[in-house]
Amino acid sequence: MHHTKGNGNFASFSMEDFLKKSKGYAVIDGGLATELERHGADLHDPLWSGKCLISSPHLIRTVHLDYLEAGADILITASYQATIQGFMAKGLSEKESEALLAKSVSIACEARDMYYERASEGSCIEDGRVLNKRKILVAASVGSYGAYLADGSEYDGNYGDSVTLATLKEFHRRRVQVLAEAGADLIAFETIPNKIEAQAFAELLDEDDIKIPAWFAFNSKDGVNVVSGDSLVECTLVANSCKKVVAVGINCTPPRFISALILSMKKVTSKPLLIYPNSGETYDADRKEWVESTGVSNEDFVSYVNVWREAGASLIGGCCRTTPDTIRAIHKVLSAGSSTAVPSKD
Numbered sequence: 355m356h357h358t359k360g361n362g363n364f365a366s367f368s369m370e371d372f373l374k375k376s377k378g379y380a381v382i383d384g385g386l387a388t389e390l391e392r393h394g395a396d397l398h399d400p401l402w403s404g405k406c407l408i409s410s411p412h413l414i415r416t417v418h419l420d421y422l423e424a425g426a427d428i429l430i431t432a433s434y435q436a437t438i439q440g441f442m443a444k445g446l447s448e449k450e451s452e453a454l455l456a457k458s459v460s461i462a463c464e465a466r467d468m469y470y471e472r473a474s475e476g477s478c479i480e481d482g483r484v485l486n487k488r489k490i491l492v493a494a495s496v497g498s499y500g501a502y503l504a505d506g507s508e509y510d511g512n513y514g515d516s517v518t519l520a521t522l523k524e525f526h527r528r529r530v531q532v533l534a535e536a537g538a539d540l541i542a543f544e545t546i547p548n549k550i551e552a553q554a555f556a557e558l559l560d561e562d563d564i565k566i567p568a569w570f571a572f573n574s575k576d577g578v579n580v581v582s583g584d585s586l587v588e589c590t591l592v593a594n595s596c597k598k599v600v601a602v603g604i605n606c607t608p609p610r611f612i613s614a615l616i617l618s619m620k621k622v623t624s625k626p627l628l629i630y631p632n633s634g635e636t637y638d639a640d641r642k643e644w645v646e647s648t649g650v651s652n653e654d655f656v657s658y659v660n661v662w663r664e665a666g667a668s669l670i671g672g673c674c675r676t677t678p679d680t681i682r683a684i685h686k687v688l689s690a691g692s693s694t695a696v697p698s699k700d
């Protein structure tokens with residue numbers, strides 16, 4: 355059994371230090387694709403939100419900036435479903451594809467710079483906008499192989515026998531290298547639907563000498579295991595035994611499942627726990643649209659925040675179908691309760 359608890363530190367970056375300096379918690383941003391669509395982007399495309407790296411990079415920057423002004427401390431880049439393989443299928447060269455991945459990071463960094471500029475001019479809260487010079491992290495998104503398949507496979511995670519550990523490592527290798535060298539603070543492996551893909555990510559981080567740390571975010575549709583049916587505890591242990599993983603948790607999962615998932619992860623790791631649930635709505639992968647009216651309201655979402663914090667989550671945000679309003683409300687709840695919050699520690 356390898357139940358040894360990792361220390362969560364890697365290289366010069368320590369998630370514990372970052373959290374300590376920000377009162378023990380941090381706010382992650384909300385749905386990027388959701389917000390791009392609300393601004394008029396058409397994401398009916400195999401690249402989904404990654405399509406905007408080609409068609410409307412300025413819109414991505416606007417959305418990042420909106421999330422910072424809503425109080426997010428961490429931006430997740432537009433690279434979730436952007437892959438070299440996906441770009442090349444559109445006729446781009448390998449070099450152009452790699453440049454677009456790097457651009458996802460530079461767009462987020464630009465938004466951060468613009469935010470800092472605004473913050474130095476302004477006061478703390480202006481017209482409901484959060485403006486202060488806190489430390490902001492850029493997390494380079496790496497969606498799972500299922501995301502690349504563009505058929506909602508990240509909510510299922512059954513890739514079939516032909517997809518092996520080696521296939522997954524080969525598939526992800528170059529993108530991870532490019533993103534790690536593009537100036538992000540960390541890599542956000544997102545919507546990891548099974549254990550084998552977590553293993554592939556952990557091995558890539560170690561074998562390829564990736565210079566920045568990472569977080570692992572799994573997803574669940576039953577509140578017990580990850581979506582493929584693999585054990586969440588085993589998946590968490592894979593993350594826990596990788597030194598470069600500085601936080602582990604859950605994303606794009608209905609809010610009602612989150613507390614139980616946090617509690618089961620907490621039993622096997624002392625790394626900081628992160629959660630950024632979706633609204634609880636269901637995704638129709640054929641239509642590439644969300645089925646409305648199955649989710650929770652912003653008020654209901656936010657009513658969970660203190661429960662999640664008390665259960666042990668220290669990084670909290672939103673995934674698909676959450677908006678800057680959700681993040682603004684999360685920021686408000688957490689800053690109001692921060693005097694009583696207990697920071698996570700080893």
Ligand SMILES: C[S+](C)CC[C@H](N)C(=O)O
Pocket residue numbers: 399400402435500501502503504505506507508545606637639642674
């Ligand atoms: C997290 S899901 C909503 C992303 C989109 C999906 N991979 C698709 O292409 O349909």
Ligand SMILES: N[C@@H](CCS)C(=O)O
Pocket residue numbers: 385386387388403430432434435495544545606673674
């Ligand atoms: N970060 C992604 C969603 C992950 S499920 C995006 O909105 O592009």
Ligand SMILES: [Zn+2]
Pocket residue numbers: 605606632673674
């Ligand atoms: Zn999502």
